[in-house]
Amino acid sequence: DGIAREKQFLIDYxxxxxxxxxxxxxxxxxxxxxxxxxxxxxxxxxxxxxxATMKALQIPAQxxxxxxxxxxxxxxxxxxx
Numbered sequence: 001d002g003i004a005r006e007k008q009f010l011i012d013y014x015x016x017x018x019x020x021x022x023x024x025x026x027x028x029x030x031x032x033x034x035x036x037x038x039x040x041x042x043x044x045x046x047x048x049x050x051x052a053t054m055k056a057l058q059i060p061a062q063x064x065x066x067x068x069x070x071x072x073x074x075x076x077x078x079x080x081x
Contacts, residue, residue, distance in 0.1 A: 029077040043079045
């Protein structure tokens with residue numbers, strides 16, 4: 001149940017942050033990732049996996065670029081200095 005709940009929070013967050021009709025009730029990104037010790041190299045690996053997934057799903061370039069831009073806007077709240 002914990003994994004399903006976290007997945008739903010992620011879906012709700014992405015929908016809400018991109019202007020969808022979903023209301024996100026979870027914590028903000030900074031609080032959520034605080035203390036997880038996510039490094040810059042972890043971030044790069046995540047981006048590589050996300051890019052490969054979008055490519056495998058044949059997501060059009062414009063949508064990929066929009067997703068990447070959105071995710072990059074969250075880096076400061078997720079990656080620890």
